[in-house]
Amino acid sequence: MINAIYILNASTLQEQDLDRIVHTVKTIFRVPVFVKQVGLDFGSAFDGSRGQWNSTVLLSQIITNSVGDDEKLVAIVDVDLFIPVLTFVFGEAQFKGTAAIVSTHRLANQFYGLEEDKQQLLQRLEKEIVHELGHTFGLYHCRQFECVMRSSTYVGEIDLKQVFPCQDCQRLLLKNFS
Amino acid sequence: MNSNYSILIVDDEAIVRDSLSKWFREDGFVIGVADNSATALRQLQAHRWDVILLDIKMPGMDGIELQQRIIELDPNVTIIFITAHATIESAVQALKRGAFDYVTKPVDPDHLSHLIQNALKQRKLTGENIKLKESITEFFKADDIVGESPQMKKVYELIQTVASTETTVMVRGESGTGKELIARAIHSNSQRKFFPIVTVNCGALPEGILESELFGHERGAFTGAQYRRKGKLELADGGTLFLDEVGNITMKTQMDLLRVLETKQFTRVGGNDIIRVDFRVICATNKDLEKAVADGTFREDLYYRLNVFSITVPPLRERKSDIPLIANYFVKKYSQTMGKQINCISPEAMDVLVRHDWPGNVRELVNAIERAMVIGTSPALKPQDLPFQLLNLDKKKKPSSGSLAAVEKEHIELILEQNGWNISRSAEILGIDRVTLYNKIEKYGLQKPS
Ligand SMILES: [Zn+2]
Ligand SMILES: [Zn+2]
Numbered sequence: 001m002i003n004a005i006y007i008l009n010a011s012t013l014q015e016q017d018l019d020r021i022v023h024t025v026k027t028i029f030r031v032p033v034f035v036k037q038v039g040l041d042f043g044s045a046f047d048g049s050r051g052q053w054n055s056t057v058l059l060s061q062i063i064t065n066s067v068g069d070d071e072k073l074v075a076i077v078d079v080d081l082f083i084p085v086l087t088f089v090f091g092e093a094q095f096k097g098t099a100a101i102v103s104t105h106r107l108a109n110q111f112y113g114l115e116e117d118k119q120q121l122l123q124r125l126e127k128e129i130v131h132e133l134g135h136t137f138g139l140y141h142c143r144q145f146e147c148v149m150r151s152s153t154y155v156g157e158i159d160l161k162q163v164f165p166c167q168d169c170q171r172l173l174l175k176n177f178s
Numbered sequence: 179m180n181s182n183y184s185i186l187i188v189d190d191e192a193i194v195r196d197s198l199s200k201w202f203r204e205d206g207f208v209i210g211v212a213d214n215s216a217t218a219l220r221q222l223q224a225h226r227w228d229v230i231l232l233d234i235k236m237p238g239m240d241g242i243e244l245q246q247r248i249i250e251l252d253p254n255v256t257i258i259f260i261t262a263h264a265t266i267e268s269a270v271q272a273l274k275r276g277a278f279d280y281v282t283k284p285v286d287p288d289h290l291s292h293l294i295q296n297a298l299k300q301r302k303l304t305g306e307n308i309k310l311k312e313s314i315t316e317f318f319k320a321d322d323i324v325g326e327s328p329q330m331k332k333v334y335e336l337i338q339t340v341a342s343t344e345t346t347v348m349v350r351g352e353s354g355t356g357k358e359l360i361a362r363a364i365h366s367n368s369q370r371k372f373f374p375i376v377t378v379n380c381g382a383l384p385e386g387i388l389e390s391e392l393f394g395h396e397r398g399a400f401t402g403a404q405y406r407r408k409g410k411l412e413l414a415d416g417g418t419l420f421l422d423e424v425g426n427i428t429m430k431t432q433m434d435l436l437r438v439l440e441t442k443q444f445t446r447v448g449g450n451d452i453i454r455v456d457f458r459v460i461c462a463t464n465k466d467l468e469k470a471v472a473d474g475t476f477r478e479d480l481y482y483r484l485n486v487f488s489i490t491v492p493p494l495r496e497r498k499s500d501i502p503l504i505a506n507y508f509v510k511k512y513s514q515t516m517g518k519q520i521n522c523i524s525p526e527a528m529d530v531l532v533r534h535d536w537p538g539n540v541r542e543l544v545n546a547i548e549r550a551m552v553i554g555t556s557p558a559l560k561p562q563d564l565p566f567q568l569l570n571l572d573k574k575k576k577p578s579s580g581s582l583a584a585v586e587k588e589h590i591e592l593i594l595e596q597n598g599w600n601i602s603r604s605a606e607i608l609g610i611d612r613v614t615l616y617n618k619i620e621k622y623g624l625q626k627p628s
Contacts, residue, residue, distance in 0.1 A: 027515060027517070050284075056197070082284065083197040083200075083201070084193045084194065084197050084284065085193070085194045085197045085198055085201075085260075085283055085284055085285060086197070086201070086284055086285060086286070086287045086290070087284045087285065087286045087287065088287065089287065093204075095200070095203060095204060111405065112405050112407050113395075113405060113407070114407075135204055140204060140205065140206040141204055141205045141206060143372050144372075145371070145372065145373060145374045145375065145417065151204070151205060151291060153286075153287040153288035153290075153291045154288045154408060154413075156407075156408055156410075156413050157374070157413065160374050160376060160413065
């Protein structure tokens, strides 16, 4: 039984930027949601040859913030994340585990040479947070094109999906809960 | 999603095996790993694998040699090589010997996921389990289309008729009638339902931006374009392209669009590569396109290409019997998402809703309900929870009798309702003192609803 979800903010976003995300996460997973400011040791995760940060290393740091197995943690960072075999990842989660991490780096329009749009950035972040948390609750990628659990490997695909899981995924979520 | 498919990852580096198996496990694949050729061969004898990801450089027997042995064991398996830059030449060798493709480390996740999907698509087409395509027998409406009026039943019929075809559809109707929902219903009832429906709002974007939005751009196409960007046409590949407010695009973009619709290929802004796409087009407009064609502001050839099958969504005022259904549907929906204990609409409030003419159509109605759900406190929505202008306009339209007293009574009742029978506030708005208000309440026999 999960009793709380902690959003660990290690990014430059302000706490009030996350209000809507907190509300959404609470609505979807039906548990209390708290925001905590945290610091991470980015230096140990930095890979100089790639100029990026190893998300698995950061993920293992995040887990040390956990106090019990009745909670889930999702961290927000600004740095560009990778896992060794891929050029980048938007985020990473422990499948059926405790912790997840999401980066804002490639969710921002500026990264693609477009004008900054904070609202759009927050909408994308909201979906990625729900998506990675979904993995920690044991949800797989989904084929429904609007489902938040659809796999997105390109930022435009994030914009296409909704913030909510489809009915099938919601059912699975309920099952995994009890 | 992919639980019927299995992938074997053969790589001597633990970190590659781990990160790839984690990546594919989230897709629901059955995953196996092997850190050398001998283990890989044992895995091959023990199970049937759909795809094998094979590292070219391994100590002992290398990937190319292993490929030969694998093909002897299972000639149908799909092999994808993983290489470092230095060994691209041997990857080309491998392709000649029948490998499906190769990727270089680190691989772009977008590329990898398409590669795997293509490999599986090919297996599906050529493999032993060619099943009859799942036929779509059950028609399902997009969730938020509500209505049982004869006009809407006709619309559902048209959706059902056209959905399973590849025909271009034009959805017409006033703004706020829910044309995008109709497009989504057509998409979800088509063979393309497992691919995206991509909306382009043609009215909202200036010409240069619309162009880049549709076609994408290459790195360096213009100042600030540091990264390649896929356009909506590319994102819609396999699925449906929904062109909203198609009547608003400029002549230049009309021409570009016509060319894409005719050839199903295009180049990104600032690029030379020809990109082939496969999508179905649905468009929507609230404009008189026939007039625009006559005026010369809309190309006739594009008009005929888009207007193959047309569906007209009736305005809400022409299907008033649907208002209670729609209103109740959204009360339920919002009570769930907002977690509020409001589950119905009082008869008085419903009366206001049904009498209103809804120039903004369903969208206006949905907004009114959403607002009412936010401010409402009792289990049934009341007239005072509804937007102010709705009450005023409708009250104005229907004075119950000509006498001044009757109008005064109605007006006092309205103000009281809007202010939740707060006497001080109502008196202030009416410009009378509280005692006078009490006297009038008694005089007209007004009663606070329980
Ligand atoms: Zn995922
Ligand atoms: Zn789903």
